[in-house]
Amino acid sequence: MHKPYKIPESVLVVIHTAELEVLLIERADKAGYWQSVTGSKDAEDEPLRQTAVREVFEETGICVAAEGGACAAQEGSVPAHHLRDWQLTNVYEIYPVWRHRYAPGVVKNTEHVFGLLVPRTMPITLSPREHVAHAWLPYREAADRCFSPSNAEAILQLPHYRTHCRN
Structure with missing residues (x-):
């Protein structure tokens, strides 16, 4: 059975x-x-926003909790207002190595950028089929390490768009 094609609209979440x-x-x-x-x-x-919440949980184990939601009081959760839509959109060419995941003829993806404020002590649980390691880096070093130009540029925008929250 053929796996459904990926939708060429995505989120990028700068944690x-x-x-x-x-x-x-x-x-x-x-x-x-x-x-x-x-x-x-x-x-x-x-x-x-739902895509961002789902992907953050799937890839890191961090739960973005709605007020009174299922993971609101558990370790590894942050309040919903810590997730912010930066209102930035990137359109980029899909790397050839990953084009087979999309319908024939699809070569561009539209990416929407979000930021998520978390404490430095946040436990991270990676999905082993997707990721093998994680690192916390100062934002400029993180931008330098990214393979994706749109990801690097989003990280460099962090001082302007960072999420300011008290809780």
Whole structure:
């Protein structure tokens, strides 16, 4: 049975601390390819915020909790207001190595950028089929380590867009 094609609309979530440290994760399918959390919508009508919440949980184990939601009081969760849509969109050419995941003729992806403020002590649980390592780096170093130019540029924008929250 053929796996459904990926939707060419995705999120990029820059997970960061108040001190501008950025969480990067290394891809399991490409050694040395470091990135922020990314992922495509599961359905055309999936809200982008829902995509961001799902991908953050799937890739890092961090639960973005709604007020009184299922993971609101558990370790590894952050309040929903710590996730912010930066209102930045990137359109880029899909790397040839990953084009087979998309419908024939699809060569561009639209990426929506979010930021997520977490404490530096946040436990990280990687999905081993997707990522093999993680690192916390000062934002400029994190941008330098990213393989994706749009991811690096988003990280460099962190001082302007960073999430300011009290809780």
